[in-house]
Amino acid sequence: MSKIWKAGIIGLGGIGEHHMGNWLKIPNTQIAAICDVNKQAVEKTGERLQLPPGKRYTDYEQLIADSDVDVVISGTSNNIHFDVLKSAIEHNKPIFSEKPFTRTMEEAEKLIGLYHQKPVPCVIGFSYRYRPCFQYVKRLVEQGTLGRIRHIAAHYLQEENAPMFEKGYSWRFSKELAGTGVLADIGSHMIDAARFFVGEFMTVNGMMTTFVEERLDPRTNERVKIDVDDFAGFQGVLEGGVMGTFYTHKNAIGTGNQFNVTLFGDLGTARIAVEKPFEVSLTMRDGERGQLVEKTVHLDGADVKPLLQDFIEYVENGSGSAFLPTLTDGYKNQQVLQMIIDSAQDGVTRSR
Numbered sequence: 001m002s003k004i005w006k007a008g009i010i011g012l013g014g015i016g017e018h019h020m021g022n023w024l025k026i027p028n029t030q031i032a033a034i035c036d037v038n039k040q041a042v043e044k045t046g047e048r049l050q051l052p053p054g055k056r057y058t059d060y061e062q063l064i065a066d067s068d069v070d071v072v073i074s075g076t077s078n079n080i081h082f083d084v085l086k087s088a089i090e091h092n093k094p095i096f097s098e099k100p101f102t103r104t105m106e107e108a109e110k111l112i113g114l115y116h117q118k119p120v121p122c123v124i125g126f127s128y129r130y131r132p133c134f135q136y137v138k139r140l141v142e143q144g145t146l147g148r149i150r151h152i153a154a155h156y157l158q159e160e161n162a163p164m165f166e167k168g169y170s171w172r173f174s175k176e177l178a179g180t181g182v183l184a185d186i187g188s189h190m191i192d193a194a195r196f197f198v199g200e201f202m203t204v205n206g207m208m209t210t211f212v213e214e215r216l217d218p219r220t221n222e223r224v225k226i227d228v229d230d231f232a233g234f235q236g237v238l239e240g241g242v243m244g245t246f247y248t249h250k251n252a253i254g255t256g257n258q259f260n261v262t263l264f265g266d267l268g269t270a271r272i273a274v275e276k277p278f279e280v281s282l283t284m285r286d287g288e289r290g291q292l293v294e295k296t297v298h299l300d301g302a303d304v305k306p307l308l309q310d311f312i313e314y315v316e317n318g319s320g321s322a323f324l325p326t327l328t329d330g331y332k333n334q335q336v337l338q339m340i341i342d343s344a345q346d347g348v349t350r351s352r
Contacts, residue, residue, distance in 0.1 A: 005312055006032035008069035010060045010084060012041045015075035015098060019308070023073060026309050032070070035063040060084055064091050071315060073308075074098060075125075078184065079177045082107040085122065085327075089114050094121040094315045096308065100188045100337065101330030103179030108334040115327055121318075123311045124330035126192040128259065129323045130310075132301035133272040133280050134196070137263065138323070141197055146265030151243045152198055154190045157258040161212065161230055161250035169217040169224045181228030183208060184337060186259070187248045191336045192325065193261050194246070199239030200332065203351045206234040206340035211251050234340045277301070 007023055009016055009031060016036075023029050031049055035057040036042050046056040057063040060080070064072055064087045072095040074084045082102045088095035089111070101124055102108045115122065128134055140146055161167055161182075171177040172185060194201070208229040217224045233247035252258065259274035268284035280297040305313075305321070314320030339350035 003070075003316075004028050004030055005315075006030045006068055006070045008033040008035065008063045008066060008072050009075075010035045010063060010072060011075035011077075011080075011098075012036040012038065012045050013075065016073075019073050019075055019096070022306060022308050026306065026312065029312075032068045033057060033063050033066050035060050061087055064088055064093055069093065071095065071312070072097075077171045077177055078103050078179050079171070082111060085111055086114060089118050089120045089122070092118065092120055094311075096123045096125065096311050097330075098125040099192075099330065099333070100179065100184040101327075101334040103184075105334060105338045108331050111327070112331045121311070121315045122327035122330075123307075123314065123320075124325050124327065124333070125307075126189065126196075126325040126329065126333075127307050128189055128193065128274060129196055129325060130304060130307045131272075131274060131277040132299040132304050133274075133277050134193070134261075135304055135323060136280050136297065136299055137261075137270045137272055138197060140270060141263065141265075145268065146263060146270055147267030149198060149240070149242050149263055149265045151245070151264040152194055152238070152261070153245045153264075154193055154261045155246065155258070156186045156190055156248040156260075157252035157255040158186070158250040159253050159255050162253055163212055163251075164253075167215065169215040169226075173215060173224070173226050173228055175227045178228055180208075180232075180337065180341060181210075181226075182230050182248055182250055183232035183340060186250075187232045187246070187340075188333055188337060189259060190246045190248060190261075191333050192329065194236075194238060194244055195329070195332065195336075196323075197261070197263060198242045198244070200352065201244070201336045201339065202237045202239065203349050204234055204236040204336065204339040204343055205349050206232070206342075206344035208232045208341070208344040211249070229344075232340065232344075234343070236336075 033055040042056045074097045214223045231249040236244040262271045271281040278299045284293045286293045310320045343350045
């Protein structure tokens with residue numbers, strides 16, 4: 001890359017800081033402008049980055065329109081995803097946006113329609129595709145090492161929402177702001193993993209419920225009724241007749257960020273865990289007698305480029321790697337989310 005790529009960062013919370021750090025690790029990159037509704041956070045970050053006052057925004061539209069901003073990196077709450085993506089496409093600004101794609105299919109349909117009219121490089125933050133273990137297993141599947149894939153199973157568990165921790169009410173517990181709860185938050189990663197390894201969902205049966213029905217709002221000191229899920233489970237049939245089983249919640253005492261995926265093929269089984277990104281557990285039948293061979297493959301990750309670097313190469317060249325999660329991936333992910341929601345509400349299997 002010869003050009004200096006200048007990013008505008010929207011959202012200065014934890015995920016925004018994470019993306020800023022990763023962005024500046026890529027050669028020939030700078031941060032041109034920042035934006036957040038919290039003016040104090042904008043000023044603090046602006047001082048740290050030594051940005052001039054005119055590059056410290058509280059209005060995302062102004063940042064996107066800034067001629068010094070080459071690309072946009074957005075890490076906002078879910079209710080802003082649609083607006084930021086829409087503005088970036090209208091301004092012809094390449095954008096990396098956090099998942100989920102949108103809150104609703106109505107928003108998703110509007111965005112995909114606009115994108116088809118004005119195609120702009122857009123990447124959605126399904127970052128686990130860039131774990132070495134994910135890319136290694138993807139190649140195993142493509143090479144046929146595991147044989148025909150028959151079943152994919154995944155769970156994504158954390159403990160932070162369990163009652164003992166008394167986690168307070170925030171935007172993630174609001175249907176208006178988040179769309180859904182744990183399903184959109186971390187369940188969307190399971191959907192993306194299934195699409196990444198196997199292909200599209202053909203049918204889905206979903207279950208959703210709320211374990212903790214009220215939470216204390218620290219701003220008002222009042223208890224608020226929760227109107228989103230904090231458990232989601234679903235089964236599905238994917239392309240090629242592959243069966244899928246999935247569940248997620250944040251009531252799993254003793255877990256950190258336990259996102260595990262298992263692929264069962266006719267010749268072997270592969271198991272990966274996000275918490276062990278440089279390991280793949282393989283169980284194969286080998287030799288004339290089909291002896292059971294179990295091994296752990298250790299990876300160095302040297303051939304895995306960072307997601308944001310892949311994004312920039314997409315902007316420069318018009319195409320990224322085969323791993324890149326594009327706007328279309330975000331849209332198709334949202335379709336599956338909606339299928340799960342609809343099925344959970346009425347108990348009816350949903351099909352593409």
